[in-house]
Amino acid sequence: MRVLASAPAKIILFGEHSVVYGKPAIAAAIDLRTYVKAEFNENGRIRIEAKDIRTPGLTVSFTEDQIYFETDYGKAAEVLSYVREAINLVMEEAGKQKGITVSITSQIPVGAGLGSSAAVAVATIGAVSRLLGLELSKKEIAKLGHKVELLVQGASSGIDPTVSAVGGFLYYQKGSFESLPVVELPIVVGYTGSSGSTKELVAKVRKNYEEMPEIIEPILNSMGRLVEKAREVILAEYDKEIKFQLLGRLMNINHGLLDALGVSTKSLSDLVYASREAGALGAKITGAGGGGCMYALAPGKQTEVATAIKIAGGVPMITKISREGLRIEEVEE
Numbered sequence: 187m188r189v190l191a192s193a194p195a196k197i198i199l200f201g202e203h204s205v206v207y208g209k210p211a212i213a214a215a216i217d218l219r220t221y222v223k224a225e226f227n228e229n230g231r232i233r234i235e236a237k238d239i240r241t242p243g244l245t246v247s248f249t250e251d252q253i254y255f256e257t258d259y260g261k262a263a264e265v266l267s268y269v270r271e272a273i274n275l276v277m278e279e280a281g282k283q284k285g286i287t288v289s290i291t292s293q294i295p296v297g298a299g300l301g302s303s304a305a306v307a308v309a310t311i312g313a314v315s316r317l318l319g320l321e322l323s324k325k326e327i328a329k330l331g332h333k334v335e336l337l338v339q340g341a342s343s344g345i346d347p348t349v350s351a352v353g354g355f356l357y358y359q360k361g362s363f364e365s366l367p368v369v370e371l372p373i374v375v376g377y378t379g380s381s382g383s384t385k386e387l388v389a390k391v392r393k394n395y396e397e398m399p400e401i402i403e404p405i406l407n408s409m410g411r412l413v414e415k416a417r418e419v420i421l422a423e424y425d426k427e428i429k430f431q432l433l434g435r436l437m438n439i440n441h442g443l444l445d446a447l448g449v450s451t452k453s454l455s456d457l458v459y460a461s462r463e464a465g466a467l468g469a470k471i472t473g474a475g476g477g478g479c480m481y482a483l484a485p486g487k488q489t490e491v492a493t494a495i496k497i498a499g500g501v502p503m504i505t506k507i508s509r510e511g512l513r514i515e516e517v518e519e
């Protein structure tokens with residue numbers, strides 16, 4: 187038997203990092219996906235084929251007639267830990283240990299703030315649970331995805347696995363969520379081309395918080411209030427122009443606060459300022475930061491902003507909200 191499942195990337199519109207401290211956040215699934223195929227194998231082992239992941243710590247040395255390969259196996263194993271934990275949790279849940287081969291292909295850049303870790307975990311849980319005959323709802327899959335992120339990263343709000351499993355546009359807080367009406371948002375995502383590790387960035391914020399709680403706590407509180415305000419604006423009956431202007435202002439404030447937490451980089455800020463100068467109403471980091479992506483809200487100016495991002499050294503992506511979260515694409519008996 188063989189199952190193919192897919193799960194989407196996301197952008198966090200408002201509230202990354204503060205969401206880890208129990209504040210609300212707003213996120214949307216986007217139309218980039220990770221595909222996971224799961225099938226039984228004969229040798230009884232768990233085999234993971236990750237086709238889009240570079241082997242970390244690979245060294246190649248040459249002599250005239252020989253090539254030597256060395257790998258840092260510790261690092262290579264770590265890179266696959268989201269997939270491994272996802273498989274383990276499903277097997278535990280199903281009370282079955284079987285030989286399974288999992289093959290992954292992905293459209294989502296890794297470590298770019300677009301939730302590749304959650305998408306790979308959710309798609310793996312979806313494919314393997316179906317293969318083992320375990321019936322899980324999307325909410326249960328989101329909860330298992332959250333567990334995977336907690337095990338690997340040490341801390342996770344759960345917003346990414348939730349939006350990846352459920353899809354659409356969500357307001358999220360402490361494990362609960364509300365679906366917001368899907369509106370067409372004229373956004374442009376800008377990728378710096380470099381990556382940041384969520385595990386490390388979350389730990390960096392935690393260190394600042396523990397060493398200077400009196401300074402960091404008000405920043406996190408401000409972020410929480412800003413998200414409440416953004417939700418009100420999204421749900422209000424204002425006309426679009428006013429809505430976008432208010433949301434843009436809130437994005438700019440959110441970016442400044444993320445910078446204050448220490449998760450921006452020069453490349454991210456370069457793309458943020460280039461977008462604003464090209465006419466975006468707002469621009470901010472999306473996801474954990476430390477590299478990765480920013481996004482801009484640019485009604486009527488998406489082409490100009492995309493060009494400005496390119497000139498500033500980034501890769502622009504025009505994306506759409508994906509209404510669909512986890513999807514079982516194919517089941518072959």
Ligand SMILES: Nc1ncnc2c1ncn2[C@@H]1O[C@H](COP(=O)(O)OP(=O)(O)O)[C@@H](O)[C@H]1O
Pocket residue numbers: 220236237238239264265266267268269290291292295296297298299300301302303304306382383384385473474
């Ligand atoms: N296609 C994939 N195959 C296997 N593992 C993946 C894949 N995509 C992402 N991952 C895992 O997710 C990690 C990146 O997650 P993270 O640091 O949270 O960044 P982000 O979620 O923003 O991309 C990778 O180091 C890897 O462990």
Ligand SMILES: C[C@@](O)(CCOP(=O)(O)O)CC(=O)O
Pocket residue numbers: 201202203204205206298299300301302303341342343344345346384388472473474475
């Ligand atoms: C920084 C954080 O708020 C979002 C991380 O998103 P990503 O892994 O960078 O896509 C962490 C979390 O919510 O668990």
Ligand SMILES: [Mg+2]
Pocket residue numbers: 301302303304346384
């Ligand atoms: Mg992640």
